[in-house]
Amino acid sequence: MNKISKKLLMMVSIIMLIVFGVSFLFNNFFSSDYYLYKMKNKVNTIYEEIDNLTIEQLRKVEQEIENENNVTIVMTENSGNINTINEKIQFELSKDKIVLNKFWITEESLEKVNEGITVRRIFNQGKLKTSLLTVLYERDNHLVLLGTVVVHNTDVIEIVNQLYLFSILLGIIISLLLVAYFSRKMITPLEKLKNVAKDISHLNFKRVEITSGDEIEELSHSINEMSDRLKSAHLELEKKNQSLNTLISSISHEVKTPLSLIQAYTIGIKDDLDDGSYTDIILEQVHYTSEMVDYLIKLSKVHELEVKKEAFELKELLQKIIVQYNISLKNKNVQVVQNLGTVQNSIINEDHNQIEIILNNLISNAIKYGEEHYFEIKLRCENNNKIKFSIRNKTTRLQQQHLPFIWDAFFVVEESRNKEISGTGLGLSIVASILAKNELQYEVTLADSYINFSIWFDLVE
Numbered sequence: 001m002n003k004i005s006k007k008l009l010m011m012v013s014i015i016m017l018i019v020f021g022v023s024f025l026f027n028n029f030f031s032s033d034y035y036l037y038k039m040k041n042k043v044n045t046i047y048e049e050i051d052n053l054t055i056e057q058l059r060k061v062e063q064e065i066e067n068e069n070n071v072t073i074v075m076t077e078n079s080g081n082i083n084t085i086n087e088k089i090q091f092e093l094s095k096d097k098i099v100l101n102k103f104w105i106t107e108e109s110l111e112k113v114n115e116g117i118t119v120r121r122i123f124n125q126g127k128l129k130t131s132l133l134t135v136l137y138e139r140d141n142h143l144v145l146l147g148t149v150v151v152h153n154t155d156v157i158e159i160v161n162q163l164y165l166f167s168i169l170l171g172i173i174i175s176l177l178l179v180a181y182f183s184r185k186m187i188t189p190l191e192k193l194k195n196v197a198k199d200i201s202h203l204n205f206k207r208v209e210i211t212s213g214d215e216i217e218e219l220s221h222s223i224n225e226m227s228d229r230l231k232s233a234h235l236e237l238e239k240k241n242q243s244l245n246t247l248i249s250s251i252s253h254e255v256k257t258p259l260s261l262i263q264a265y266t267i268g269i270k271d272d273l274d275d276g277s278y279t280d281i282i283l284e285q286v287h288y289t290s291e292m293v294d295y296l297i298k299l300s301k302v303h304e305l306e307v308k309k310e311a312f313e314l315k316e317l318l319q320k321i322i323v324q325y326n327i328s329l330k331n332k333n334v335q336v337v338q339n340l341g342t343v344q345n346s347i348i349n350e351d352h353n354q355i356e357i358i359l360n361n362l363i364s365n366a367i368k369y370g371e372e373h374y375f376e377i378k379l380r381c382e383n384n385n386k387i388k389f390s391i392r393n394k395t396t397r398l399q400q401q402h403l404p405f406i407w408d409a410f411f412v413v414e415e416s417r418n419k420e421i422s423g424t425g426l427g428l429s430i431v432a433s434i435l436a437k438n439e440l441q442y443e444v445t446l447a448d449s450y451i452n453f454s455i456w457f458d459l460v461e
Contacts, residue, residue, distance in 0.1 A: 205231035258285035
C-alpha cells in the first residue's frame with residue numbers, strides 16, 4: 001500500500017481505538033453509578049410532584065402514578081410505634097410484590113420525619129441483587145413511603161461490556177477494511193495524476209481522464225489544461241528556436257559574403273591590383289552590411305515596442321509618405337497610381353509610428369523591386385466599418401510557392417542573392433512582426449505576375 005493509505009489506516013485506527021476505548025471504560029466504570037443517579041432523579045421528581053398533595057388527593061392518583069412511573073407508594077398512619085409502622089409498611093410492600101430481605105425504619109428516621117424532614121435511604125437486599133430506593137415523609141398525620149426497586153446490574157454490565165468489546169473489535173476490523181477499500185479508490189486517481197505530472201516534467205505532455213465527481217476530477221481538468229498549454233508553449237518555443245537557428249545561419253551567410261569580398265578587394269588594393277573599381281565595391285559591401293545591421297536592429301526592437309493607439313487619418317499619412325519618396329521615384333523613373341479620392345473617412349485608431357514603418361517598407365519595396373514604371377496604391381472602405389489598404393506592383397521573379405515564406409527573415413527569391421535585386425530579406429519580416437503585434441488582418445496574393453499586399457483597419461466613426 002502507498003504512504004497515504006498507510007497514514008489513513010493508521011489515523012482511523014487510532015481514532016477508533018481512542019473513541020471505542022473511552023466508551024468501553026465509561027460503560028464499565030460509570031454505568032452503574034449513572035443508573036443509580038437517574039433512578040434517584042426519577043424518585044425525587046415524583047416526590048416533588050406529590051409533596052404538596054393531601055392524603056386524599058394522593059390516594060386518588062396513587063394508582064396512576066405507580067403505573068406510569070413503575071414506583072410504589074405506601075401510606076400508613078403515624079401511630080408513633082416504630083414496630084407497628086414497620087409491619088404495616090412491609091405488609092403494604094409485599095402486597096405490591098416487593099420482596100425484602102432488609103428494611104427497617106429506625107427511631108432516628110421517624111424523629112426526623114416527625115420534625116418535617118424528608119428521609120431518603122437505600123436498602124440493599126443482598127443476594128437478591130436489588131436495592132429499595134425510598135423517600136419517607138409525613139403528611140396529614142400519615143407516613144408516606146415512595147419507593148422503587150433498583151436492580152444490581154453489575155453482572156449484566158459485565159456481560160454487556162464483553163459483548164460490546166467484541167462488537168468494537170469487529171467494528172474496527174470492518175471499518176479498516178472499508179477504509180482500505182475507499183482509500184484505494186481515492187488514491188488510484190492521485191497515482192494517475194502523479195504519473196502524468198512526472199511525464200509532463202519529462203516533456204511528455206499527456207492527459208488523464210478521471211471521473212470521480214469531486215475535487216480530484218477538477219484537479220485532473222486543471223492538469224490537462226496545464227499540459228495542453230505547456231505542449232503548445234513547448235512547440236512554440238521549438239519553433240522559435242528553429243527560427244532563431246535559421247536566423248543565425250542566415251545572418252552568418254549574409255555577413256560572410258560581404259566580409260569576404262571586402263577582404264579580397266582590400267588585399268587586391270594592397271597588392272596594387274586595383275583597377276579603380278575596388279574602392280567602390282568595398283563601399284557597396286559596407287553599405288549593404290550596414291543596411292542589414294540597421295534592419296536587424298529594427299527587427300529586434302519591434303518585439304519591445306509598446307502599442308500606443310491614437311486616432312489619425314490614414315489617407316493623410318499615406319500621402320505624406322508618398323511625398324517623401326518623390327526623389328527616389330524620379331531617380332527610378334517610377335510613378336505612383338493613387339486610388340484614394342473616393343474615400344471620405346479614413347480615420348483609424350492605431351499606433352501612428354508603427355503604421356508609418358509598415359507603409360514605408362511596403363512602398364520602398366514596390367519602388368525597389370517593381371518591374372514596371374509604376375505601382376498602384378489603393379484605399380477602399382468595406383462594410384462601413386473597415387478600410388482596406390492595398391499596394392500592387394509587377395514581379396516575374398516571385399512564384400506562388402514563394403508566398404508562404406515571403407514574411408520570413410532573410411528570405412530572398414533570387415538564388416544568386418544579387419543585392420540589387422534581392423536585398424536583405426528583412427523588410428517584410430519587420431512588417432509582419434508589427435502587424436502581428438498590432439493584431440491587424442493582412443494578406444499577400446499573386447496573380448498574373450502582380451503581387452498585392454493588403455491590410456485591413458477598423459474605422460473610427
